[in-house]
Amino acid sequence: MGNLSVRNLEAWYGAQKALLGITAEIPEKQVTAIIGPSGCGKSTFIRCLNRMHDTLPGAKVSGDILLDGKSIYDQHPVFLRKTVGMVFQKPNPFPSMSIYENVVAGLRLNGERRKAKLRAAAEKSLRMAALWDEVHDRLNYSGVSLSGGQQQRLCIARALAVEPSVLLMDEPASALDPIATQRIEELVTALKKTYTIVIVTHNMQQAARIADFTAFFLNGELVEFGPTSEIFTKPKDKRTEDYITGRFG
Amino acid sequence: MYTKRNLLNALMMGVFSLAAVIAVVPLFAVLGYVLKNGLTSLNLAFFTELPGMMGVGGGMANAIIGTLIVVALASVMGIPIGILAAIYLSEYDRRSWFSTLVRFTSDVLTGIPSIIVGIVVYAAIVVRTKHFSAFSGGVALAVIMIPSVIRATEEMLRLVPHTIREAGDALGIPKWRTILSIVLPTAAKGILTGALLAVARISGETAPLLFTALGNLYYAHSLNEPIATLPLNIYFYAISPYDQWHKQAWAGALVLVFIVIVLNVVARLAFRTRMGKN
Amino acid sequence: MKKKRPRASWGDRILRSASGLTAVLVVGIMIWLGWEMFVSSRQSLHQFGWAFLGGRVWDPVHRIFGALPFIYGTLVTSIVALVIAGPIGLGVAIFLSEMAPATVRSVVGFLVELLAAIPSVVLGLWGIFVLAPFLGKVVEPWLGRRLGFIPLFHGAPVGVDLLNGGLILAIMILPTIASISREVMTAVPTVQREAALALGATKWEMIRIGVLAYAKSGIIGSVILGLGRALGETMAVTMVIGNMPNISPSLFSTAYSMAAVIANEFTEATYGLYLSALMEVGLILFAITLLLNIFARLLVWSVARGPKGGHLV
Numbered sequence: 001m002g003n004l005s006v007r008n009l010e011a012w013y014g015a016q017k018a019l020l021g022i023t024a025e026i027p028e029k030q031v032t033a034i035i036g037p038s039g040c041g042k043s044t045f046i047r048c049l050n051r052m053h054d055t056l057p058g059a060k061v062s063g064d065i066l067l068d069g070k071s072i073y074d075q076h077p078v079f080l081r082k083t084v085g086m087v088f089q090k091p092n093p094f095p096s097m098s099i100y101e102n103v104v105a106g107l108r109l110n111g112e113r114r115k116a117k118l119r120a121a122a123e124k125s126l127r128m129a130a131l132w133d134e135v136h137d138r139l140n141y142s143g144v145s146l147s148g149g150q151q152q153r154l155c156i157a158r159a160l161a162v163e164p165s166v167l168l169m170d171e172p173a174s175a176l177d178p179i180a181t182q183r184i185e186e187l188v189t190a191l192k193k194t195y196t197i198v199i200v201t202h203n204m205q206q207a208a209r210i211a212d213f214t215a216f217f218l219n220g221e222l223v224e225f226g227p228t229s230e231i232f233t234k235p236k237d238k239r240t241e242d243y244i245t246g247r248f249g
Numbered sequence: 250m251y252t253k254r255n256l257l258n259a260l261m262m263g264v265f266s267l268a269a270v271i272a273v274v275p276l277f278a279v280l281g282y283v284l285k286n287g288l289t290s291l292n293l294a295f296f297t298e299l300p301g302m303m304g305v306g307g308g309m310a311n312a313i314i315g316t317l318i319v320v321a322l323a324s325v326m327g328i329p330i331g332i333l334a335a336i337y338l339s340e341y342d343r344r345s346w347f348s349t350l351v352r353f354t355s356d357v358l359t360g361i362p363s364i365i366v367g368i369v370v371y372a373a374i375v376v377r378t379k380h381f382s383a384f385s386g387g388v389a390l391a392v393i394m395i396p397s398v399i400r401a402t403e404e405m406l407r408l409v410p411h412t413i414r415e416a417g418d419a420l421g422i423p424k425w426r427t428i429l430s431i432v433l434p435t436a437a438k439g440i441l442t443g444a445l446l447a448v449a450r451i452s453g454e455t456a457p458l459l460f461t462a463l464g465n466l467y468y469a470h471s472l473n474e475p476i477a478t479l480p481l482n483i484y485f486y487a488i489s490p491y492d493q494w495h496k497q498a499w500a501g502a503l504v505l506v507f508i509v510i511v512l513n514v515v516a517r518l519a520f521r522t523r524m525g526k527n
Numbered sequence: 528m529k530k531k532r533p534r535a536s537w538g539d540r541i542l543r544s545a546s547g548l549t550a551v552l553v554v555g556i557m558i559w560l561g562w563e564m565f566v567s568s569r570q571s572l573h574q575f576g577w578a579f580l581g582g583r584v585w586d587p588v589h590r591i592f593g594a595l596p597f598i599y600g601t602l603v604t605s606i607v608a609l610v611i612a613g614p615i616g617l618g619v620a621i622f623l624s625e626m627a628p629a630t631v632r633s634v635v636g637f638l639v640e641l642l643a644a645i646p647s648v649v650l651g652l653w654g655i656f657v658l659a660p661f662l663g664k665v666v667e668p669w670l671g672r673r674l675g676f677i678p679l680f681h682g683a684p685v686g687v688d689l690l691n692g693g694l695i696l697a698i699m700i701l702p703t704i705a706s707i708s709r710e711v712m713t714a715v716p717t718v719q720r721e722a723a724l725a726l727g728a729t730k731w732e733m734i735r736i737g738v739l740a741y742a743k744s745g746i747i748g749s750v751i752l753g754l755g756r757a758l759g760e761t762m763a764v765t766m767v768i769g770n771m772p773n774i775s776p777s778l779f780s781t782a783y784s785m786a787a788v789i790a791n792e793f794t795e796a797t798y799g800l801y802l803s804a805l806m807e808v809g810l811i812l813f814a815i816t817l818l819l820n821i822f823a824r825l826l827v828w829s830v831a832r833g834p835k836g837g838h839l840v
Contacts (some may be wrong), residue, residue, distance in 0.1 A: 052418060078536065082421030093410035096434035106420035109430055157417070162420055255650065258729035268618025272705065275698045276642040279653045286656075330549045337546035351550045353824060354557050360752060360820035361560065362759025363785050366814050368793065368806065369563045392556055400552065425542040438702045453646025454568050456761035456786070460793055480648045484762060502649045509554060513644050517637070 001068060002028040002165035002196030004049060009063035011044050011053055017097065018044040020220040021063065026213070028165075030198045031188060033211030033228065035204055037246025040217040042200045045210070046168050051077040052083040067166070082110070085159035086168040090124065090175050091151035093143030093158070100139035102154055106162040121161050128194075129157035130187050133196050156187065158196075159227060169199040173206070185210050216240045280506065287503025290496035295504075300466050300482070306493055309501055311468045312477040315383070316505075318469075319462055319478055320452050322387030323394060327456075328444050329452075330391070338399070339406035340414075340428050346355025352403075355396040366392050367457035375461060383469055383476035386462030390454060394447040401443020405436040439517050445516035449509050455480035479505045549834040554813035561813065568807035570800055579807060585772045585788070587796075592804035594811060596772035600689065601812075604764060605757040607693025607778065608700055613750050615697075616704030620746075623705070625734050636709075651766030654695045659686035659767060662694075667779055682777040685769070691714035692768040699760055700753035707752055707827060711745030712738050714831040741830075748826030754814040755819040758811060761786035785812045 004026035011019040019041050034042040041192045047053040048061060051072060052215050059142050065072045093102050103122045104112075112118060122139070126132040131153040135146070141153055152172060159167060169188070173181040187211050188197055201207050207214050207228065214231040216224045216239075224231060235241045294308045334351065342348040370389040373384030375381055409432050415429030433440070458464075462476050464485060469476035479501050486498035571579065575592060582593015619639060623632050663686025674680040715738050723737035739746070739829060769781025785808050796802040 050419065052415065055418060076536070077418075078421050078423050080421070081419055086419035088412060088415060088419070090412060092410070094413060094416065094431050096431070096437065105417075105431070106422060109417075109420075109422040109426045137475045158416075158420065170303065254729050254732070257808060258731040261731040261734075262626065265618045265622040268615045269622040269627070272642070272701055273635065273638045275701075276638055276645070279645060279650060279698075280659075282653055282657050283649060330552065333546040333554055334549040336542070337550040341543050341546060342550075348550070351553050353821075353828075354554050356824050356828075357817065357820045358553070358557055360755045360759075360816055360823075361557075362761065362786060362812060362816055364759070364761040364789055365560060365564065365809055365816075368567075368789060368809050369560050371793075372563050372567050372806075373559075392661070395553065398769045423536050423538050425536075425538040428542065437635055447645055453644075453648065455646070455648040456790060459790055463794075479645055480762075483648045483652060484766070487648075487766060488657055498652055499656075502652050505713055507648055509644050510641065511642060 003068055004166065004196065004198075005069075006049075007064040007066070009045075009048060009050055009061070009065060011041075011062075012058075012060040013044075013056070014058040018220055019048070022222045024215060024222060024225050025198065026198060027192070028196045029192055030212040030214040031192050031199060031210055032215065033207035034198065034200045034215050034217060035202070035207050035243075036217035036223075038202065041220040043170055044219045044220075045217065046086075046170055046198055046200050049168055050081050050086055051167070052081075052086065081161045082106070082165050084166040085162065085164035086170070087152070087155050087159055087172045089171045091148060091155050093146075093151050093154050095142070095144050097143055098140045099143050099154060100137050101147070102143040103157050103161050105158060108163070122157075125161040127156040128160050128191065129153045130183065130190075131157055138145060147180070149176050149183060152176060152180070152184060153187065156184075156191075160191075164195065166196045166198065169197065171202060174202065179227040182204075196240050204232075216243065218243070254395060260309055267458040283499065283502050283506050285498070287355030287506075290500040292500075295497070295500050299468070300477075300497075301489070301493075306497075307359060309477075309479065309482055309497065309504075311465065312382040312479045312482040312501070313504065315462070315469065315477040316452060316479045316508075318472075319386045319390060319458070319476060320448060322383065322472070323390035323451055324366070324444070324448055326387065327391035327394040327447070328398055331395045331444075331447075332402050332440065334395070335399045335402035336399035336428060336433075339423075340402050340424075340432065355399045359400075362456070363389075363393055363454055364456040364459070367460050370457070371460040378473070380473065381461060381463035382473045383462055384472040386458045386476065386478070387472075389457035389461045390451040393454060393457060394451050397447040397450065398444055401446065402436075404438050405443065408433060408439065409435045442516045442520040445512050445519070449512035449516070452512065453480055453505060453509055455484050541802065561817070564806060564813050568810045570803035572803075573809040574800060575804075575807075579804075580811070583774065587792075587801050591802060592800070594785070594804075594808050596720050596774050597783050597785040597788050597808060598811070599774045600692070600768060600772075601758055601784040601786070603689050603782070604692035604696055604768065604780075604784060605754055607690065608696035608757045609754055611694070611697040612701040612704055612753060616701045616749075617708055617746065619701070619705040620708035620712055620749075621734060621738075624709045625730070625738060638703050639702050642698070644704070647699060647760060647763040648766075650695055651696060651763035653786050654691055654763060654767035655687070658694065659691055662686040662688075662691055669720065671779070678776040679778050682775070682779040684779055685781065687767055687769045687781060688779050689768065690766045690781070691780070692784065695763045695767055696757045696760055699763065700756050703756050704749050706754040707749035708742070708746045711742045711749060711827060711831045714745070716739045744826045745830030748823040748830075751819055751823035751826070755816045755823065758819070759786055759816050761790050764792045779809040785809075 006024045008020055009019055009022040036042050044053060053059050094105060100122055103125050104118045107118060107121055146154060173184045211228045214228040215222055218239055224235060224237045232244060261399050298308035299311055299389060338348050338352060366389050370385050374385040413435060414427060417431050458478055458481055461479055464481045465477045466477045483498045483501040486494040579594055581595055583595050584591050584593050623636055659742050663684045667684030670680045719737040719741050720733055723733040728736060764784050765787035768787060770786055770787060771781040772783045773780055789805055789809055793805055796805055
């Protein structure tokens with residue numbers, strides 16, 4: 001579960017084309033990193049995977065994305081997003097809700113009423129997000145009372161609670177300090193046992209550390225896609241090599 | 250040259266500070282007299298008794314209750330409508346020509362004289378139902394409060410970061426659920442502030458009630474009857490020839506000003522706690 | 528290409544159409560106000576035509592109606608209010624936006640908003656029993672002695688007159704002018720101020736070059752909004768203007784305003800034409816304030832609000 005197959009995906013913001021026909025197979029239960037200079041389309045790409053791109057005014061998409069063999073455009077985006085969760089660049093817990101309410105927000109607002117079920121889901125998700133030990137005695141505190149790193153893990157727990165099979169992460173550690181970043185990276189490595197993870201990062205070391213596969217984007221084009229070790233040691237494309245060596249060197 | 254510029258600067262600074270001082274003088278002059286004349290005329294009977302006949306004492310119990318009823322009626326209609334329209338402008342349609350038109354109309358509506366609203370509601374409701382009523386007064390006040398509720402609510406909704414809505418979308422929560430259960434609660438305190446200020450404003454309105462609520466010497470027993478309100482009573486008593494009624498008008502003014510100021514202060518405190526928390 | 532627009536759920540459809548409906552309602556209210564005024568004043572429009580605007584006689588007994596005395600009273604009181612409240616309100620706005628330290632700003636700002644919150648009927652009460660005697664016994668005799676040669680200050684001091692109406696209106700519109708021009712000035716980008724300061728400007732020069740010049744149209748808009756408010760204000764003016772349909776050059780003369788005649792005579796209008804004439808007075812008032820407000824809002828929007836094309840990203 002959680003295999004994504006992208007077929008000739010093109011995306012526009014109004015008249016401006018942001019993705020120029022991307023084709024890629026994102027394998028299930030692996031970590032795939034998307035790298036590339038800013039403005040290369042990596043955020044647009046990941047936002048197409050759960051159809052968040054569609055919601056922007058003037059945005060257009062063509063091509064197809066298959067999730068486990070079925071087109072994501074055949075289902076309602078609201079349902080799709082329960083299967084394809086997302087974590088954003090900046091932690092965005094709901095300010096009006098407590099830690100507990102944040103975690104179960106997705107379930108509750110989709111109609112789950114049973115207290116026991118919600119409690120269990122909250123604990124499970126918080127444990128998976130490695131946050132349970134830090135917050136289990138103050139679940140009624142406001143979500144925004146946590147530190148930045150904790151807030152981000154809270155957002156991960158919130159995304160996990162609706163039991164997705166794919167987790168999209170759009171530069172989830174870019175707003176965090178090094179220690180919090182390390183925790184997120186450990187978490188990503190642990191979560192791939194259960195989830196397909198697609199992570200956008202501007203930090204190539206991070207991609208090298210945690211990703212099984214890496215995709216290099218440039219100017220809306222997917223330049224190269226392959227096992228991380230190959231991309232970083234023997235890239236096939238000159239542009240990939242320039243980018244990687246430029247950054248490392 | 251240099252000293253001349255500095256002198257001018259000092260002079261202008263003095264002028265602006267003086268303007269600020271002059272601006273608050275009438276506030277204290279009015280509040281001072283309301284307090285002084287109001288306190289000497291205020292007694293228990295004012296809150297418990299019906300108006301006396303032809304300049305004889307009595308109280309304004311019916312007008313105090315009437316104000317509460319008419320304002321509550323207006324709020325029940327005006328606040329939900331204002332909040333809904335703001336939701337439309339902020340969440341569904343931010344920049345089409347239609348939303349610009351609505352936003353603009355709403356802003357312009359705040360500048361239409363309230364007596365105009367009064368006579369239109371008279372022509373539309375009082376004439377058709379053939380009687381003055383608390384209900385028609387409530388409608389008039391609702392029309393007056395809607396634009397301010399819209400404006401305050403929309404501004405607050407716009408302060409809710411877009412990332413909050415994105416988070417809702419990304420969890421697979423339907424948009425209407427995200428709006429009602431996440432976005433609105435996030436902006437709740439600011440919206441409450443706006444609503445309270447709108448309530449404060451209509452609590453003191455007189456002109457739109459002259460031909461709708463009309464006033465009543467007794468308690469109104471249904472929303473289809475004319476009803477007394479504090480501002481109406483203050484007006485009628487102030488222009489009456491009786492000294493005793495003038496005193497009552499001051500007492501009414503004191504109570505009305507007290508209500509309005511309390512609403513203003515509470516509204517601002519509500520907003521402050523919101524600021525403090527974030 | 529595939530259909531990328533999702534079909535909305537019933538919940539979304541309900542909230543979207545309910546909220547959209549209320550948005551339509553707002554525009555509907557405006558049209559309703561205009562239409563109802565127009566329909567109700569048709570009889571008078573038909574009977575008097577344009578002469579209604581210039582007619583000096585308002586005589587319900589003989590069925591002759593002209594609105595000029597009311598238009599005059601409304602205009603004069605509003606102009607007096609503007610002359611007084613305009614400069615002061617602007618000064619307050621500058622003080623609040625450019626000069627006052629944070630604590631003073633929040634206190635004075637709050638006081639000015641409280642002034643706006645005082646119900647007009649309370650101001651009217653104060654106008655009758657405090658301001659009128661003060662004007663009639665102290666201010667107006669003094670003005671008459673010193674400036675009596677000007678027709679403006681000629682005549683017997685009563686205290687219940689155009690001057691009183693103008694002063695009360697000034698108190699009422701001062702907060703409007705102050706708070707909206709303050710909003711406009713606050714919207715002026717800091718770089719404008721810094722640019723002026725970097726040229727070696729004094730604070731006043733910075734305000735003049737960096738702030739006032741930039742915010743000019745918005746400030747004018749705020750003054751016009753104040754004017755609109757003054758034109759339509761009813762209760763306070765009704766209580767202090769004297770309610771006599773006079774047209775006199777003296778500010779010490781009793782007069783009448785458009786809103787006041789509606790307030791006083793509406794329930795006494797015993798026959799159709801009378802009521803229709805009153806409605807037409809309302810229609811004129813509505814038309815004037817509508818146009819002024821549209822104009823003023825456009826000016827204010829051009830600086831401070833803009834037809835919000837808020838960013839979604």
